Amino acid sequence: MPLRIATIGGLLFLHVPLFIIILYAFSAEERSFVFPPPGFTTRWFAVALEREDVRRALLLSLQVAVVATAAAMVLGTLAAAAVWRTRFFGREAISLLLILPIALPGIITGIALRSALNLMDIPFSFWTIVIGHATFCIVVVYNNVLARLRRSAPALIEASMDLGANGFQTFRYIVLPHIATALLAGGMLAFALSFDEVIVTTFTAGQQSTLPIWMLSELIRPRQRPVTNVVAVFVIAVTLIPILAAFYLTRDTHEAAGGGR
Amino acid sequence: MTTLAAPSPLQRISTALYLRPRILLFLLLAPPLIWLGVIYLGSLFALLLQSFFYIDEFAGTIVHDFSLRTYGELFTRANFDIFLRTAVMAAVVTVAAAIVAFPIAYYMVRYASLKTKALLYLAVMLPLWSSYLVRVYAWKLILAKEGIVTWIAEQTHLAWLLDSILAIPVIGGPSLSISYIGTFLVFLYIWLPFMILPIVAALERVPASLVEASADLGAHPGATFRRVILPLALPGVVAGSIFTFSLTLGDYIIPGIIGNSRPFIGQAVYQLQGTAGNIPLAAAFTVVPIAVMSVYLMIAKRAGAFDAL
Numbered sequence: 299m300p301l302r303i304a305t306i307g308g309l310l311f312l313h314v315p316l317f318i319i320i321l322y323a324f325s326a327e328e329r330s331f332v333f334p335p336p337g338f339t340t341r342w343f344a345v346a347l348e349r350e351d352v353r354r355a356l357l358l359s360l361q362v363a364v365v366a367t368a369a370a371m372v373l374g375t376l377a378a379a380a381v382w383r384t385r386f387f388g389r390e391a392i393s394l395l396l397i398l399p400i401a402l403p404g405i406i407t408g409i410a411l412r413s414a415l416n417l418m419d420i421p422f423s424f425w426t427i428v429i430g431h432a433t434f435c436i437v438v439v440y441n442n443v444l445a446r447l448r449r450s451a452p453a454l455i456e457a458s459m460d461l462g463a464n465g466f467q468t469f470r471y472i473v474l475p476h477i478a479t480a481l482l483a484g485g486m487l488a489f490a491l492s493f494d495e496v497i498v499t500t501f502t503a504g505q506q507s508t509l510p511i512w513m514l515s516e517l518i519r520p521r522q523r524p525v526t527n528v529v530a531v532f533v534i535a536v537t538l539i540p541i542l543a544a545f546y547l548t549r550d551t552h553e554a555a556g557g558g559r
Numbered sequence: 560m561t562t563l564a565a566p567s568p569l570q571r572i573s574t575a576l577y578l579r580p581r582i583l584l585f586l587l588l589a590p591p592l593i594w595l596g597v598i599y600l601g602s603l604f605a606l607l608l609q610s611f612f613y614i615d616e617f618a619g620t621i622v623h624d625f626s627l628r629t630y631g632e633l634f635t636r637a638n639f640d641i642f643l644r645t646a647v648m649a650a651v652v653t654v655a656a657a658i659v660a661f662p663i664a665y666y667m668v669r670y671a672s673l674k675t676k677a678l679l680y681l682a683v684m685l686p687l688w689s690s691y692l693v694r695v696y697a698w699k700l701i702l703a704k705e706g707i708v709t710w711i712a713e714q715t716h717l718a719w720l721l722d723s724i725l726a727i728p729v730i731g732g733p734s735l736s737i738s739y740i741g742t743f744l745v746f747l748y749i750w751l752p753f754m755i756l757p758i759v760a761a762l763e764r765v766p767a768s769l770v771e772a773s774a775d776l777g778a779h780p781g782a783t784f785r786r787v788i789l790p791l792a793l794p795g796v797v798a799g800s801i802f803t804f805s806l807t808l809g810d811y812i813i814p815g816i817i818g819n820s821r822p823f824i825g826q827a828v829y830q831l832q833g834t835a836g837n838i839p840l841a842a843a844f845t846v847v848p849i850a851v852m853s854v855y856l857m858i859a860k861r862a863g864a865f866d867a868l
Binding site (some may be wrong): 302374401533558 | 662
């Protein structure tokens with residue numbers, strides 16, 4: 299019984315703050331964090347959508363996440379395919395290298411990328427943000443695809459080859475459909491990770507701002523709090539939907555979705 | 560006699576690759592390795608290199624000579640305080656996370672039905688993946704002077720308790736959102752799932768037969784817990800502590816938004832590379848958490864924590 303109470307308490311601790319954000323997004327209060335909110339309104343949603351800076355940040359976040367995810371899906375799948383079933387010198391080092399961008403604190407990845415960009419006189423742009431994001435997104439795709447490959451039967455591939463299919467056909471008709479949901483799940487996690495990333499972005503973004511960067515600046519110097527609350531709800535929605543979808547796609551191997559963040 | 564059609568180019572490439580698996584492996588590995596090896600490791604190396612340069616105090620420019628001068632600066636009183644403050648916070652957050660996470664993980668593995676377990680797993684995972692910044696923001700709303708905690712304290716006539724907690728020197732402050740207590744709470748909240756999941760993984764691997772054997776041999780449930788389950792779950796706790804400790808060492812956003820103005824390592828690095836323009840010292844600063852984490856990972860590996868990751 300005490301164990302049950304501790305569990306419920308712990309889960310409340312994890313979830314109540316998220317509900318509070320949603321509650322505040324509908325608050326009629328304009329200036330402060332007063333609790334309880336004096337009244338409720340949906341008008342801040344309209345105000346937030348009208349704001350040019352919010353729309354620009356949202357668009358940039360979506361574009362970066364799409365391109366970074368695409369790059370991570372290609373690179374992560376290649377790495378998973380290479381590590382699966384082949385033993386070679388440096389295999390352990392490669393798995394370490396893949397985890398490193400996520401295992402080391404984000405500030406180290408960020409400052410390292412920034413100082414390298416400075417050293418090579420590369421100006422900050424859309425692409426520098428994408429490079430930063432793809433670097434730490436590769437591992438989630440890799441983890442998901444590798445987990446799926448490990449549970450698949452190599453005999454299928456051999457059978458396809460025996461029946462006369464070449465390597466490309468085998469990949470297209472046998473391997474790809476087999477790993478499709480894991481690949482999609484990895485891609486969705488990568489998308490959510492990129493859409494939400496703030497630390498590495500602050501170092502590689504220059505003047506542009508993604509939605510999390512916009513939020514960070516609002517947290518440090520608040521301008522219109524109700525708009526920030528609405529954007530916060532929006533960020534939760536955009537990150538949670540792909541996560542839930544990824545969980546659903548890999549529900550038979552539940553460790554795949556949580557691993558490697 | 561039938562003649563075979565000439566193989567298509569694609570077919571020929573495929574056959575060639577099949578016969579030379581080394582080349583195939585190389586082609587598969589080259590793009591991810593070039594990306595991570597050149598862009599990522601290259602950047603880390605460039606950073607490390609710059610930590611050996613130093614700032615010319617008079618000109619304010621970076622001198623590109625190798626020296627250990629910058630590392631010497633790490634040992635000044637002010638910088639040492641920053642390391643100490645961050646390390647103490649990381650240690651306290653790690654211990655608290657282990658204490659809060661263990662019962663949840665234990666309940667999930669030992670008592671919950673299969674269906675509840677899947678639900679609980681999702682309930683722990685969702686906050687882990689949902690927006691970091693939004694969750695920090697939520698705590699700003701909760702801990703602010705006019706926020707929820709103050710309201711609850713007033714409603715329950717416990718305002719005096721809140722005031723006396725805030726009056727404690729060092730960890731107190733003008734409000735929870737401007738104190739180390741607030742910083743600690745948010746760190747604990749944000750990293751908690753990183754502690755729960757590895758402990759669950761470790762507990763899952765404790766064989767039920769071992770627990771039964773312990774009971775059969777006459778051990779009290781408490782004794783079984785202390786002498787069988789706890790030692791076997793320890794690698795999970797160590798694995799979780801890798802995350803909680805490392806993430807606290809490097810984070811600069813949480814103490815920047817919730818806490819007082821005394822900086823943590825991450826904030827010092829951020830200010831040094833940004834406003835101060837002292838990249839060498841910023842780089843030397845980052846070497847400290849990397850070194851601490853390398854030692855930590857080595858010890859954790861010996862404790863078998865990697866199997867619980």
